[in-house]
Amino acid sequence: ALGLFIATIVVVADSVLHRSMLPFPTYDRVANAVRGVREAVMYGVGMVVLATVIAHMPWRYRLMLGACAGVLASSFPFSTDDRVLWVSVIAFSVAGAALAVISREDISAITRFQKGIAIIGIVFGILTVGYLLYWVMNPGFDAIEYRNAAREAETDGTASVVGLSLTDPSERGPHEVLYLTYGSGADIRRPEFGRDADLITETVDGRPFLANWIGRSGDERKDFWGFDRDELPLQGRVWYPDGDGPFPLVLIVHGNHSMYEYSDPGYKYLGELLASRGYVLVSVDENFINGNISQENDARGWLLLEHLKVWDRWNEGEVTGGSGKNGARESSVGDNEQTFNPFIGEIDMSRIGLIGHSRGGEAVTIAAFFNSLPYYPDDATVPFDYNFDINAVIAIAPVMGQYQPGGRYTDLSDINYFVIHGANDGDVSSFSGASQYEHVTFSGGPYRFKSSLYVMGANHGQFNQVWGDRDSRLPSGRSLSTRSLIAERDQRKVAEVYISAFLEATLRGQLNYLPLFTDAREGKQWLPETAYLVEFDDARSMKVATFDEDVDVTTTTLAGGSTMAQNLTVWREQRISMKSRTKETAGVYLGWEVLEDRNGDDVAYEHEEASDESDRESTEGNVATNLDDDDITPRYVIDLPEQFVVDPSSALFFSLADANESSKAPAHLRLKDEEQDNQHRQDLGTQELERSQDQNNSNSNNEEEDKGGPREPIDFTIRLVDTRSNVAEVLLSRFSMVQPQLEVQLRKTFVDDPRTDSEAVFQSFLLPLEWFLEANPKFDVSRPARIEFVFDRSPSGVVILDSVGFRTAPTS
Known part of the structure; x- marks a missing residue:
């Protein structure tokens, strides 16, 4: 103890000497040093008192306190606030002690005072548990009141927006919608990509792109999915129009989510809408690289290009085996083998669009970037040879910079780009897509444009029918406030309007929809009521x-x-x-x-x-x-x-x-203002000065009242x-x-x-x-x-x- 005391005095003296005395001692420096020493001593005394209290507790309780407090500290909801953790630990402990007291066999020996204390402890525990349950189940707060600038500009009479006199792009089109799936035929988790797949695809080697598919994470994936990174499947859900093509091809890919909760079915609403309007939409399965993995967005983008290679071969006439159970067109090869390909000559490979959500939103940017490169930027031993006609890239609440080719952000040139993001996004909480927007440039030539849309009340997950209103996995997702979100159907309506209109403008040349990408009020007859912010740029600017x-x-x-x-x-x-x-x-x-x-x-x-x-x-x-x-x-x-x-x-x-x-x-x-005020006081008489001060006080009070509102x-x-x-x-x-x-x-x-x-x-x-x-x-x-x-x-x-x-x- 003496040695520890002397060592502490020496260290503190050295610190105080250099921080408060040398080279010039001042009152503030000395006071700060004394304050720091005092706080450290109080902290140390507190730790001693706490240790002494714990030492006098029964050993069983000390054991449980150490074990359970550690587990609770890393568990939801206690991990969100240390104060809640310790209040809950005390409440649970007191309630347990109280229950032990009143459940004794010799309860008659307990005094009235002890019974009262026990009852208080039980009530304290019940109230704590009740509050925790209420907090967990409570959907959160109402939306913060705000002034809608665009709406007020109209209601005040200074702006007048009639709205586009065009067909609602979110309305179903004239085509009947057909559906099929394609996959490896060997998927052990989902029959629609396994034995029931309509079209069979070959696997691809993803080792150059998935360096983090190793160790425990890699073993878990291999065990669950039944394949390793050198045999990644090309699988997708296809909604396509019943009719004669060729039709534009659009691929949509999900982002990172639990790989045990499949994300690719979540875009059915877009698939059915776009197919009815004459597009072939493919929801690409990349669930096998979801979950606990990082630095994989280059793989997500590369896989999209591999899917396009398959579609190019199908369009050229390649046939493939499959069940055909969803009504794919048949063609006979040989005496016994049935092969299927409903897409021969039906795909317009000169009109391709890519849509991505979350990490998929960055993946589509990477795919468009890789598309024109001769080699993989991170390893030039991997050749690229794609060069597809990708005309439209849409990013839904994307991340940015998870993958950086050569340590740089991904640049796109002369391509149509649209990004949408929700103000209430609890996953990608900052508008990262606005940064990617700045990395899209135009050099002239054919007309191209880019646009960004920010939607008040929209979150991350409601763009996907599987993800819903929780932007993080349970149980931690219960900490998110969901009451202030717009309705899920309204959020998907925004996506339907803008995504469909963007594809009409970029893949079909319907530029009459362009005003919607500068001013959301041009679609006010289609869009739900909320605040929208839209940014726009084009090749003619x-x-x-x-x-x-x-x-x-x-x-x-x-x-x-x-x-x-x-x-x-x-x-x-x-x-x-x-x-x-x-x-x-x-x-x-x-x-x-x-x-x-x-x-x-x-x-x-x-x-x-x-x-x-x-x-x-x-x-x-x-x-x-x-x-x-x-x-x-x-x-x-x-x-x-x-x-x-x-x-x-x-x-x-x-x-x-x-x-x-x-x-x-x-x-x-x-x-300078203060000098003018001093001169002002000299020039004014007392009465006029008082009147001026009263007026200023009144204005100050009014300003304080204004601060309470939006x-x-x-x-x-x-x-x-x-x-x-x-x-x-x-x-x-x-x-x-x-x-x-x-x-x-x-x-x-x-x-x-x-x-x-x-x-x-x-x-x-x-x-x-x-x-x-x-x-x-x-x-x-x-x-x-x-x-x-x-x-x-x-x-x-x-x-x-x-x-x-x-x-x-x-x-x-």
Whole structure:
């Protein structure tokens, strides 16, 4: 004990000496050191007291306490909160002790006081167990109240969206739907891929792609499935139209889930819908690489390409054995052998789409990436020779970066891409697909586009009929709050509308559906009521500023342009942060705060519609230098290069997201405000000063009341100036407003308030140049010289601006 004490004193003295005394002792440094020593001593004393208490307990209880507490600590729900663990341990122990007391044979010897204590212990235990059961069974919280910016822009009368006058893409089509399965014929778990398979396929060697199929995990798979990684089966469920083709081919693949709960049947709703509309949809079985495995998404993508090879051979006329029990067309080979192939010449291999969910969402990206490569990037001894006509890639709540070829994220070029994600995703909780969206680029040539959709109230699992509303396996999945989810049928309706419309646009050239991929309100007659955020880009977009070129805030992506800002409290360019990653792109953060002036008047610019042509037309002058220094309205300005010309039928586009950060001026600017306040006090008399303070207090109280409700959408003015200095203005809300970040509470808590999460998700804005011509008929829509974002409508806010440019509509 003496040796331990002396050693501790030496170590503490050395630490205190260097942390609080050398080279210059200060009061704060010494106080912090003393506080740290005091907390350590108290912790040590507490441990001694706890050990002493436990030492006086019966040995049987000590044994059970050590064993059971350790097991409970790693078990749901006690693993979610240490406080719940120890309160429960105490409650269970007290209840057990109380039951032991009142069950004694000589209960008459127990005093009334002891009986009372025993009853209290039993009640305590019952209440604890009851609360635990209630917490486990409770579906969680209602959705957090929010303001729907797109809806309010319509109800306020500033935006008017009629909706597409097209056929609902989620409606069943004219074709009768047929169904069959194909597989190895040797599946020992599922007859539909085994003895009852309609079509038989050969196995493939997955060893180069499944390095983690080893050890206990590999043995478990081999024992359960009956095969090893060198003989992976190619198996799928096929929904196809009854009729004459050729039909587009679409493959859909699930993500990671328990391999004992098969995921591939979960897309039956999409299979039946798309087959009725003239597509062949295959739900690919990759359950054998689900579960406790990692770094396998390259294998998932490679398997999709191997499936396409099979379909290419079938389309060319290869026949195969199988049961044909689901009505496949027969052809006779030899005297005794029956072979089947209903797809000879029925598949349009020039129109292929891939759909993936979760890890499958990354797998389809990898498949499209591998498709054009000559060799496997991680091992060039594995040759590739695919080169299929993959025209559409759809990712449902995908992960990103689980597989990185050569240590890089997967880039796609000149391919149509669509990603959908739910705000209430309890598995992939951050919008990872928004990052992959940034890695899809266009180089010209045939028309291509990409779009992302963020759905409030949608989770991860309800896109799959097997997975349902639990985004993690039981029992831990019971910690998720499911009450705030939209109905499962509504979530699948969103998927049906958007996936079908995307395939119609990309595989059949029905570009009339394109507006749906910029503005979800174009499909409001088909979609359930919730908040949607949609981002869009295409091969015809001429980018002026993407903010990715450098860290100079005054430069633009387009050579010869420049930017400037006036009266902003926030102005910086940076990578856009999300919950658990960055968006793989930069944006400009713009913040403003318009306060009352010294007389209590609003100093924000008041937007007024031009009353006549003279009001609309500014004087001739140099548009690069004609900002009014006396105008304190916050604004961000992009000056376009000289000789810049656009098609008059174009539209101005940009993407905006709410930054959800303070718009307060930085400290060095607030110091100037304080100096002005001091001068203000000297200039005002006592009575006027008191009146001003009363007004400020009233405003402060109103601000506190506003904090209790949802944040308001942000609106401002978009101003264009042409080369002759003619000015035309359009309100942002004529299209929509900036949606405040959508807040969700994914997990239940025992004691604390639930954690609220949100992230910056972008909405694309599209303002036709004809709107600016309506505002000022003298405005030259072909020669814009300046773009101004004038923050004159909302008194404060911080937005993230990205991807500014002009776009012409594609020809159908």
